[in-house]
Amino acid sequence: MNYSPFTDWLIQNGISKQTLELLVAITIVATIVSIFRYLFGTRSYGIYAPIILAIAYSYTGLKYGLSITLVVILISLISYSVLRKIRMHYITRIAINYCLLTIGLIAFVIVIKKYGLGLENISNVPALALISIAALSDFFIKQFVQKSLKTSMTTLVSTVVVASVGWFIITRDYISDYVINNLWIIVALIVVNLLIGQFKGLRLKDFLRFRSVVKEKDENPKK
Amino acid sequence: MRIQRSKYKDILGLNRRNQEYVRPYNSPSAKRLADNKIRTKKALAKEGIKTPEVYKLIRNKQQLKFLDWNSLPKSFVIKPNQGTGGNGILVFYGKKKGEDGWIRPNGTVMSVNDIILHIENILDGRFSMGNKKDIAIIEERVRTDSLLKQYSYKGVPDIRVICFNGVPIMAMTRIPTKRSDGTANLHSGAICVGIDIATGITTHAMQMNTSALLSDIYEEIEMTQDLRENKPLRGIHIPNWDNILEIALKCQRVSKLGYIGVDIALDADHGPIVFELNARPGLGIQVANKAGLRWRLEKVKDVEVESIKRGIRLAKSIFGGEVEESIEEISGRKVVNINEKILVYQKEKDKKGREKKEYARAFMDTGVLTSRISETFANRIGFLTTTRYFNNLEMPKKFDSLKDAQEYIDKHEKRLTLEDGIKRVAKIVDDGGIKIRPVIEIKVKISGEEKEIEVVILEDSEYHLVLGRGELKGYLIDTSKTFKN
Numbered sequence: 170m171n172y173s174p175f176t177d178w179l180i181q182n183g184i185s186k187q188t189l190e191l192l193v194a195i196t197i198v199a200t201i202v203s204i205f206r207y208l209f210g211t212r213s214y215g216i217y218a219p220i221i222l223a224i225a226y227s228y229t230g231l232k233y234g235l236s237i238t239l240v241v242i243l244i245s246l247i248s249y250s251v252l253r254k255i256r257m258h259y260i261t262r263i264a265i266n267y268c269l270l271t272i273g274l275i276a277f278v279i280v281i282k283k284y285g286l287g288l289e290n291i292s293n294v295p296a297l298a299l300i301s302i303a304a305l306s307d308f309f310i311k312q313f314v315q316k317s318l319k320t321s322m323t324t325l326v327s328t329v330v331v332a333s334v335g336w337f338i339i340t341r342d343y344i345s346d347y348v349i350n351n352l353w354i355i356v357a358l359i360v361v362n363l364l365i366g367q368f369k370g371l372r373l374k375d376f377l378r379f380r381s382v383v384k385e386k387d388e389n390p391k392k
Numbered sequence: 393m394r395i396q397r398s399k400y401k402d403i404l405g406l407n408r409r410n411q412e413y414v415r416p417y418n419s420p421s422a423k424r425l426a427d428n429k430i431r432t433k434k435a436l437a438k439e440g441i442k443t444p445e446v447y448k449l450i451r452n453k454q455q456l457k458f459l460d461w462n463s464l465p466k467s468f469v470i471k472p473n474q475g476t477g478g479n480g481i482l483v484f485y486g487k488k489k490g491e492d493g494w495i496r497p498n499g500t501v502m503s504v505n506d507i508i509l510h511i512e513n514i515l516d517g518r519f520s521m522g523n524k525k526d527i528a529i530i531e532e533r534v535r536t537d538s539l540l541k542q543y544s545y546k547g548v549p550d551i552r553v554i555c556f557n558g559v560p561i562m563a564m565t566r567i568p569t570k571r572s573d574g575t576a577n578l579h580s581g582a583i584c585v586g587i588d589i590a591t592g593i594t595t596h597a598m599q600m601n602t603s604a605l606l607s608d609i610y611e612e613i614e615m616t617q618d619l620r621e622n623k624p625l626r627g628i629h630i631p632n633w634d635n636i637l638e639i640a641l642k643c644q645r646v647s648k649l650g651y652i653g654v655d656i657a658l659d660a661d662h663g664p665i666v667f668e669l670n671a672r673p674g675l676g677i678q679v680a681n682k683a684g685l686r687w688r689l690e691k692v693k694d695v696e697v698e699s700i701k702r703g704i705r706l707a708k709s710i711f712g713g714e715v716e717e718s719i720e721e722i723s724g725r726k727v728v729n730i731n732e733k734i735l736v737y738q739k740e741k742d743k744k745g746r747e748k749k750e751y752a753r754a755f756m757d758t759g760v761l762t763s764r765i766s767e768t769f770a771n772r773i774g775f776l777t778t779t780r781y782f783n784n785l786e787m788p789k790k791f792d793s794l795k796d797a798q799e800y801i802d803k804h805e806k807r808l809t810l811e812d813g814i815k816r817v818a819k820i821v822d823d824g825g826i827k828i829r830p831v832i833e834i835k836v837k838i839s840g841e842e843k844e845i846e847v848v849i850l851e852d853s854e855y856h857l858v859l860g861r862g863e864l865k866g867y868l869i870d871t872s873k874t875f876k877n
Contacts, residue, residue, distance in 0.1 A: 207407055256509045259516045314518055315479055320579070369412060371405035378675075381598070381610060382682050383399045 173350040186349070191224065193348050193355065198223045198335035200358045205331045207365050210374025213328040214308035221301045222328065223335030228298040231336055236288060237274075237302045238329060244273035245306040249313065259314075263307065270306055274299065402684030404675055409651075413556065413689065417650025418671045425647055426669040427521065429473050429529060432647070439646050441639055442665045444469070445532040456511055456528075461504060464530065470511065472519040473527040478577045480519030482510060483533060483547070497546040497574040534665055537658035539631055543567050543616050543623060547574030551587070551630065551656045553640035554673050554685070558697035560637045560707045561688050563587040564680040565594065565630065570618035578676055583613065585625050586681035590712020592633025596682050597625035610679045634704065636664050641700045643669055651689075653677075726839040727868045730756050734857060737835040739774030739813070752836075752856035756869050760860040762818060765834065765847040769856040775832055778813035779849055782830045790825035797826050818848050839867070 172180065180186060198220045205211040213219045226234035248269040252262050281291045308328075312321035338344060348354050371379075404413075425431050433443045447468060450456050466487060472480040484494040484502070493501040511528045513519070520526040540549045547568030554561045564584050568574045571581030578584055578600055586595040598610040615622045630636065640654040643666060653673025659665045678685050688711055697703045731753070738748040750773055752765075767779055785808065791797040797819040801808070808817045814830045829848045836845055838859075845863050 210406070256505070256512075259513065259518055311523075316477070317580070367411075369405075369408040371400055371403065372407060375403065375405040375675075376400065377609060379400070379403045379678060379684075381612070382403060382678055382684060 175352060176350050189349055190345055193345065193352075194224055194227070194335075194339040195220055196355050196358050197339055197348070198332075200361055201335050201338065202331055203362055203365050205327070205334075207368055208372060210372030211327040211331060212324050213331050214305075214312070214324055218305060218308050219328050219332045219335060222305065222332035223339060225298040225301040226332060226336040227340050229294045229302075231333060233288060233291065233294050234298075234302065234336070235329070235333075237277075237294070237299060238305060240274065240277050241270065241303050241306050242309055242325065244270050245309055248273075249310050253314075263310065266306065266310065267303075270303055274303065402687045403678060404685035404689065406675065408686065409672075409675060413651040414672050417556070418652075419648065422648045423671040426649060426652070426671040427474055427476075429471065429475075429668065430527065432666075432669050435646050436643065436666055439642055441642055441646070442659075442662055444534060444665060444667070446529060447532065448530040450511055450515070450528040450530070453512065453515060456508060456515070465532075467533040469531050469533050470507070470514070471529045471531065472514040473529055474520040474524065475514075475526075476519070476521055477579075478575055480510075480514055481575070482507070483574070485533075534657045534667075535660045537631065537660050539628075540565070540567075540658055541660075542621075543619075543625065543628065545570045545572075545574060545616075545618055547572075547576060548657050550576050550667055551636060551658070552670075552673065552677060553637065553654050553656065554652070554677060555640050555644045555654065555703075556651050556689050557692050557695065558641060558644065558700070558703040559692040559695070560589055560640055560704065561692070561711065562677050562681055562683070562685055563589060563637075564677045565628075567616070567625075569599075569616075578674075583616070583625065584610075584676060584680040585628070586677075586683075587630060588712060589637075590708040592630040592636070594626055594628040594630070596680060598679050610676070631658065632664055637704045637707070638700055639664050639666065641703050645700075726841070726866070727870050728756055728839055728864075729870050732756065732838075734859075735837040736769075736773055736857065737837075739834075749837075753854075754857040754859055755855040756864060756867075757858050758861050758864060758869070760858065761862050762820075762831075763845055763847045763860045763863050764820075764850045764858040765832070766852040766856050767849055768852050770832065770847075770849045773834065775813050775849070778811050778830060778832060781811040782808075782814065782849070787828065790827060791819075792826070794819055794826055797828055801828060815846060820848055820850065822850060838863075 176189070179189065199216055202213060202216045202219050205213065222234075222238075229237065245266060248266050249262075252265055255262075278291055280286075281288045305325075305328075309321055309325055312324055425435060430446075430449065433446065436443055447464060448459065450459065467483075467485050469484070470482045475481065482502070483497050485497060486495050487493075488495055488501045491501065491503075492505075493503045494507065496502055514526055514528040517523040517526050534548050536544060536548050543549065544567050549565055549567045551563060551565045553563045564586050566576040566578060567583045567585065568576050569581055569583055573580065576582045581600060583597055583599050585597040587593070588595055597613050599613050601609040601611055613625070615624055636656055639656060640652075643654045644650075644652045647669050649669065649671050651671075651673075653670035655667040655670065656664050657667050675685065691710055692706065695706065697706065733751050734754040735749045736752045738750065742748050750769075752769060770779055787804070787808070788800070791800065801817055801819070805817070808814070808828070808830075811830075813832050815833050816831045817828050818831050820827050820829050829850060831846050831848050833844055833846055835842065836857075837843075843863075845859075847857070
């Protein structure tokens with residue numbers, strides 16, 4: 170493949186194409202997260218979780234990624250509901266949760282190997298991607314404990330949605346090829362974030378949330 | 393669609409709240425004070441503002457181990473010092489007889505072991521911002537004032553007042569329900585009820601939709617739920633209202649938070665007690681009041697408010713008045729002031745076909761049946777030819793009796809009503825005599841409602857328009873307001 174002179178120079182000087190692709194992916198997903206947060210009003214588990222998740226999905230494929238996510242959350246839910254009844258320190262509880270999660274994931278892979286369930290290629294999923302998805306458990310439980318199951322669930326769903334959008338964009342070859350050869354886009358993303366950072370208008374979610382306030386005003390125009 | 397959008401302009405969203413209000417007006421040190429309940433208590437105590445009395449502070453596991461449970465009063469509350477959003481708060485009503493446990497508001501018993509576990513979790517920072525190590529506070533349980541108690545399912549209703557720049561901006565009360573398990577947390581299903589700043593009377597009651605995906609969508613409700621006797625939530629008169637506003641503004645002064653939400657509970661014995669100061673108060677209050685925060689904040693942004701009293705006066709005069717419309721909704725009747733400015737439509741549309749309007753100084757007079765319009769004003773809205781025609785008619789200026797007048801009308805009716813604008817003629821008792829005057833039809837807007845009414849043209853008086861009994865059917869007349877010329 171032909172690279173632009175600058176990209177070519179970078180690759181000649183020790184940055185592998187894969188590293189470059191991943192670093193660029195981070196900037197793109199990070200921007201997607203900020204767009205979702207400040208323009209749409211979707212809450213995610215910080216910015217780290219959706220970035221890691223999107224990149225992990227790009228290694229596993231969306232189908233495998235989502236099913237692993239589902240399994241991770243189910244196991245965490247079950248293990249945490251048992252563990253919360255036992256009196257112990259917080260971190261030890263999370264540690265045990267990870268132990269159970271490991272057992273659960275091993276069992277999951279074995280079951281899939283045996284029965285298929287449309288996920289026959291599970292053994293080819295890179296281990297690092299699997300672990301990255303498993304780390305979601307920590308975020309999930311922290312919110313569950315601090316706020317409520319409901320809040321944590323909604324945040325989880327929006328995190329996965331944002332990550333999936335991120336996955337879609339970073340796995341399009343024409344997008345990643347274009348960005349790699351046009352690295353000024355990273356500067357453009359900085360500008361985009363600067364602009365979003367100044368944005369004071371209503372988020373999409375605000376429009377939904379305050380619909381009833383505006384409706385009322387229509388009925389009482391004199392206010 | 394364009395009209396809709398302009399109304400969203402009144403609403404404060406999260407982006408603007410953070411950028412224009414929280415960040416510039418709330419310094420990091422002030423925020424730290426508000427986020428720390430113990431420091432808040434100390435600072436408020438210096439100014440003589442009451443907060444729940446602290447029984448015990450537990451700073452580490454050593455202190456927890458040596459806590460003498462028997463030294464605690466019958467009922468108490470356990471709170472994390474730096475908790476957020478009401479998480480980690482446990483309320484106990486009394487000790488279970490013969491058992492090592494305490495009774496929770498929902499009737500269940502929590503064993504001392506479980507309580508110790510909960511406190512350990514607080515110390516570990518499970519409920520604090522950023523999971524920092526925290527302190528557990530064991531404090532007095534507020535006994536809700538009997539008035540608000542009737543509306544609440546267990547728990548303690550609180551009153552949230554948002555203040556900005558020394559002016560109370562908006563207020564609501566949060567009422568615990570069965571669904572919220574006795575907490576005043578809106579996300580768990582507590583009811584929020586808007587409060588009219590001027591009067592302390594509640595306006596609209598809203599509750600969050602139950603389904604998880606729509607967690608931020610509210611529904612309007614009328615009555616309390618799951619109580620032995622359910623009551624309407626509108627029109628509750630919050631006691632000590634001015635005192636509550638004053639306390640909220642004092643809290644703002646002490647905390648140095650320019651934009652603040654103050655949570656106040658009404659204790660049966662001690663009156664208003666401050667629960668918490670909030671440096672990033674939520675925006676749901678706009679839903680409860682069916683009004684936007686943004687325009688209110690902008691109104692007082694550049695005002696210099698020298699005193700607490702002035703701040704309250706200002707708020708009352710600018711933001712009050714929500715209650716009138718509430719009365720309309722309760723009684724099904726509109727409220728009109730005895731003197732009111734009323735929109736009157738011109739007889740003819742302008743060249744582009746748009747309707748033109750004039751403001752009329754109107755007086756509500758239940759002493760007369762037919763409404764009246766002053767001649768000059770009738771001319772102004774396009775009846776010049778009508779008045780001129782009628783004034784040029786040859787007819788007696790006065791009649792001695794109604795009977796004479798009626799006879800005259802019967803005889804000359806056709807001639808009197810020849811002009812297009814004249815609907816009919818009416819006999820009017822005016823200045824001690826009986827006159828025949830022309831009746832025209834005009835279009836007006838009263839209390840937001842457009843209608844066509846018949847009015848008699850009379851000589852000029854103090855008012856452009858006098859609305860009589862005929863047009864006032866179904867309205868309540870408020871005699872407390874007069875024009876400020």
